[in-house]
Amino acid sequence: MNDAAPLSADHHRHRARAGVGFGLAAYGLWGILPVYFKMVADVSPFDIVAHRVVWSMVLLGLGITLFGRWAVVRAAIADRRSxxxxxxxxxxxxxxxxxxxxAINSGHILAGSLGYYLNPLANILLGRFLLSERLTRLQWLAxxxxxxxxxxxxxxxxxxxxISLTLCFSFAFYGFFRKGIAVDSVTGLTIETMMLFPLATAWLALGLADGRAALGDDAATFGLLASAGVLSTAPLLLFTEAARRLRYSTVGMLQFIAPTLQFLLAVFIYGEPxxxxxxxxxxxxxxxxxxxxASSVHAARRVPLPE
Structure with missing residues (x-):
């Protein structure tokens, strides 16, 4: 009887440590994505995004098949509101x-990092004015x-x-709408990718028909473009595992890792003014x-650990 509480506390500490590890990996990968995009800077942004969609669909399709989750996907598609x-x-x-x-390939990584720094603050505003959530004095001051x-x-x-404001609010509204959809993140991403897949494949096919190097100028570039699927899905899966194990406020604090890394890359590696x-x-x-x-930590301390 006396061992139950310590075991439970150890279990929660282990989950939290694993969650922090997953979160650091997810936001670390997102933070160094500018390095990847710089490596394919000669490719049109439309082509890069199209490859990102196509190869993400391949990986997500394999994953959904492997874990037998097509029934979940079909159920979500059948829901008209979703x-x-x-x-x-x-x-x-x-x-x-x-x-x-x-933004990255035109030399505006700083503008991109600023957009993602602003994102949690935009989320606060959306929560206040669209979800009627109350704000603390510290949040209003922030x-x-x-x-x-x-x-x-x-x-x-x-x-x-x-650039900063568009990145900020497009992602903030993305999170706001996703919050209202009763599907898990992987299923939701799969359906979003399925919707974009026909446009992406059509764009690449038209590029090839027009003589544009839509698949890259050489095998090395094609390999980099094909890796866009892994670079898109891996951080999301890591983030999902982190979110399952951590308080949301902790996840919120970890998200500042990515724009910080982007800021450092912009100034110290790519020499942006x-x-x-x-x-x-x-x-x-x-x-x-x-x-x-500070406001998030204060709020988290008032919420007991799950049992």
């Missing part, structure tokens, strides 16, 4: 991917500071602000995120 919402999320994520690849950072950027680096407007904006948003994390 399929309408998944059509919206497929459009949002495709647009997000396309703009992100364009939003205000982030708004000030965006205003500074608008004054000093307006030409890339649209760091203007005063960038410094002021990032400083405001980092302080805002610190407040957001």
């Amino acid at each position: 399929i309408r919402l998944l059509a919206v999320t497929a459009t949002l994520i495709a647009g997000n991917w396309l703009l992100y690849v364009h 939003v205000a500071l982030a708004g000030a950072g965006v205003a500074v950027l608008a004054a000093g680096a307006l030409e890339t602000l649209w 760091l203007r005063q407007a960038h410094i002021a904006a990032f400083a405001a948003i980092w302080i805002a995120l610190a407040l957001y994390i």
Whole structure:
């Protein structure tokens, strides 16, 4: 009888450690994705996204078949509300991917990282105004500071602000709509990819017919493009395992790893210019995120561990 509690605590600690490991791997991979996109920078962003869809469909199809989950996929497709919402999320994520690849390969990794730093704060606003969730004073202060950072950027680096805001809100609305769909993440991603697959294959086929190097100029480039499926699905599966094992607030804190790595790559590896407007904006948003994390930690401490 006396051993039950320690065993239960050990079990939760082991799950949490595993969850942190999965989360670090997922966000670490997302954070270094700019390196991959730079390696295929000579390929059109439309072609890169098309390959991402096609090869993701291959891997997801194999996975769904291997684990016998086609019945779950068919049930989700039969739900009219779910399929309408998944059509919206497929459009949002495709647009997000396309703009992100364009941002990286046009030398705007900083703008991309800023967009994903802003994402959790955008989620707070969507929760407040679309889901009527209450905000703490720290969360309101975080939003205000982030708004000030965006205003500074608008004054000093307006030409890339649209990239940051579009990436931020397209992904925020993607998460908002996915939250309302009663399907798991892998099933949802499979259906989204199925929706995009005909467009992606048609685009690549038209490129080949027009003489465009839609499959890459050489075998090495084709191999890199084909690896887009693994690079797309692996972080998502790792993230799913992390989310199952961790509090949502902990997952929320881990998500800042990816834009931090992108920021470091932009400045120290790819030599993107760091203007005063960038410094002021990032400083405001980092302080805002610190407040957001403090609020999340405070809220998490008030929620007991599951038994």
